[in-house]
Amino acid sequence: MEKRNLKKVDIIFDISECDYLAVLDKTILRDPDEVILDIIDSGLKGRGGAGFPTGLKWKFTKNEDSEIKYVICNADEGEPGTFKDREILDRVPEKVFTGMAICGFCIGAKEGYIYLRGEYNFLLEELKMKIDLFNKQIREKGLEFTIGIRSGSGAYICGEESALFESMEGYRGEPRNKPPYPTVAGYNWKPTVINNVETLVYVSMICRLGPDKFKELGTKDSRGSKVFSVSGDTPSAGIFELELGMPLNEFVEEFGDGDTKAVQVGGASGHCVPRKQFNETIIGFEGIPTGGSMMIFNSSRSMYNVLHDYLEFFTEESCGQCTPCRVGCQQLLKGIEAVKKGERKPAYLEELKKLALTMKVAAKCGLGQSVANPFNSIIDNFREEIIY
Amino acid sequence: MSHIKIQLKEAQVNQLKEVCRSFDNDPGELINVLHKAQGIFGYLPAEVQEVVARELQLPVAKVYGVVTFYSFFTMQPKGLHPISICMGTACYVRGAEKVLDEFRRILNINVGESTADGKFSISCLRCVGACGLAPVVTIGEKVYGRVSPDGVKDILREYEF
Numbered sequence: 025m026e027k028r029n030l031k032k033v034d035i036i037f038d039i040s041e042c043d044y045l046a047v048l049d050k051t052i053l054r055d056p057d058e059v060i061l062d063i064i065d066s067g068l069k070g071r072g073g074a075g076f077p078t079g080l081k082w083k084f085t086k087n088e089d090s091e092i093k094y095v096i097c098n099a100d101e102g103e104p105g106t107f108k109d110r111e112i113l114d115r116v117p118e119k120v121f122t123g124m125a126i127c128g129f130c131i132g133a134k135e136g137y138i139y140l141r142g143e144y145n146f147l148l149e150e151l152k153m154k155i156d157l158f159n160k161q162i163r164e165k166g167l168e169f170t171i172g173i174r175s176g177s178g179a180y181i182c183g184e185e186s187a188l189f190e191s192m193e194g195y196r197g198e199p200r201n202k203p204p205y206p207t208v209a210g211y212n213w214k215p216t217v218i219n220n221v222e223t224l225v226y227v228s229m230i231c232r233l234g235p236d237k238f239k240e241l242g243t244k245d246s247r248g249s250k251v252f253s254v255s256g257d258t259p260s261a262g263i264f265e266l267e268l269g270m271p272l273n274e275f276v277e278e279f280g281d282g283d284t285k286a287v288q289v290g291g292a293s294g295h296c297v298p299r300k301q302f303n304e305t306i307i308g309f310e311g312i313p314t315g316g317s318m319m320i321f322n323s324s325r326s327m328y329n330v331l332h333d334y335l336e337f338f339t340e341e342s343c344g345q346c347t348p349c350r351v352g353c354q355q356l357l358k359g360i361e362a363v364k365k366g367e368r369k370p371a372y373l374e375e376l377k378k379l380a381l382t383m384k385v386a387a388k389c390g391l392g393q394s395v396a397n398p399f400n401s402i403i404d405n406f407r408e409e410i411i412y
Numbered sequence: 413m414s415h416i417k418i419q420l421k422e423a424q425v426n427q428l429k430e431v432c433r434s435f436d437n438d439p440g441e442l443i444n445v446l447h448k449a450q451g452i453f454g455y456l457p458a459e460v461q462e463v464v465a466r467e468l469q470l471p472v473a474k475v476y477g478v479v480t481f482y483s484f485f486t487m488q489p490k491g492l493h494p495i496s497i498c499m500g501t502a503c504y505v506r507g508a509e510k511v512l513d514e515f516r517r518i519l520n521i522n523v524g525e526s527t528a529d530g531k532f533s534i535s536c537l538r539c540v541g542a543c544g545l546a547p548v549v550t551i552g553e554k555v556y557g558r559v560s561p562d563g564v565k566d567i568l569r570e571y572e573f
Binding site for chain 1: 439440441442443447477478481482483484485494499500502504505506537538539540541542543544545546551553
């Protein structure tokens with residue numbers, strides 16, 4: 025597998041050449057199809073974690089025949105251990121707006137919305153002011169596109185795209201059945217591009233410097249760099265932009281405290297990687313993809329407590345709509361508690377793993393489907409800590 | 413829903429109706445109306461939900477469904493200084509539970525309750541997005557990072573406890 029060495033880069037937060045209006049001027053003179061081809065060519069994949077190719081998403085939405093289309097920036101950053109979008113919206117929001125406007129120009133949308141996580145409401149007033157200014161500036165350029173902002177109300181599930189649309193429309197944030205996908209029927213059941221905050225910043229970078237510049241970093245399957253949120257047992261917690269495709273051991277050498285026993289890659293819904301697998305684990309779409317959360321645990325941490333916390337989290341945040349997720353989360357939590365207390369034999373963990381895999385197949389949305397990631401990786405690698 | 417009927421102040425009810433009108437009584441604006449309503453009353457008891465339902469011409473059940481779905485909405489009144497302890501994973505493994513226990517012990521209330529004088533209330537959150545500062549506590553708008561059980565008393569003293 026292709027590998028890259030750990031390398032810190034400075035693209036997202038680079039404000040030295042943050043002349044977003046010049047980027048827009050240059051881009052809106054071009055043919056929208058060509059811009060979309062550039063994005064496809066760059067290999068940019070969604071930075072929220074799922075990694076769908078951004079350019080394709082745009083192309084599908086552009087090809088839909090509809091008077092009304094929308095661009096939505098998903099800023100419902102709720103994955104435990106992730107705090108990069110907050111930092112991006114705080115420090116370089118204009119780059120995000122630019123990405124949205126370029127998207128609107130390409131797909132033929134006149135309205136864009138930022139769905140801001142309710143816990144980040146302290147950013148709201150400042151963002152509104154900057155959005156007003158931006159709207160005015162692009163109107164003067166003759167670009168027919170307006171950005172608005174919507175505030176979430178404290179539900180993790182609303183980061184799931186179709187639940188986010190339901191929430192924006194004023195309902196309970198319960199995910200929809202797919203298909204239809206957002207590119208066909210999203211917000212208000214109209215064709216919609218929904219992108220992560222960070223993805224939109226890379227869009228404006230690609231439009232400024234060209235796809236080749238973006239491709240200089242990363243591997244064949246994971247082009248470019250990515251912003252990581254580092255937390256847990258580390259002397260240097262915070263936000264770091266790193267080249268994709270690095271092996272996990274180099275990451276741990278840089279950020280660990282010398283006693284790292286496991287890294288949870290991708291937050292609660294991600295995978296737990298134990299020390300013995302650090303060398304062979306690549307951070308990227310060919311290895312373990314992540315929305316940016318890197319939580320480091322040292323040997324003083326009980327992995328039972330970690331797993332217990334994740335399961336409590338999922339039990340609480342499951343929207344309750346589909347049975348596999350609603351009941352499955354509760355049973356997994358009760359199950360590990362029973363094993364810990366000795367009310368169930370250790371072999372019961374195998375049954376629980378099967379339940380988690382069933383949820384992966386049967387749950388309606390990403391929340392229920394991904395519970396198996398932390399569950400099975402922690403049970404497989406830290407079985408003794410769960411039992412004793 | 414609660415058993416005791418609460419008498420809402422007429423001025424506040426009128427204010428709420430005004431809010432609904434400012435959103436054109438559009439049922440699609442339910443969440444925004446509820447945010448404003450909670451701003452007026454401090455919480456969303458059944459009686460407030462009934463007013464909103466009537467104004468937006470929605471079934472009360474629908475309003476109740478939305479109120480109970482989102483954790484930002486509460487049907488219990490909160491304290492003057494609402495204390496929230498983050499139970500996200502990074503905070504949890506760094507000892508948030510011990511911090512919570514200390515708050516509970518000192519204030520002598522449980523999660524979801526308020527002190528008798530209405531000054532403090534305790535609730536738990538799931539990740540405020542400040543994992544680098546774990547464990548995190550917020551009181552009102554103020555964020556406290558790297559809180560230890562020993563530091564709880566000092567924090568409360570800032571609020572004249």
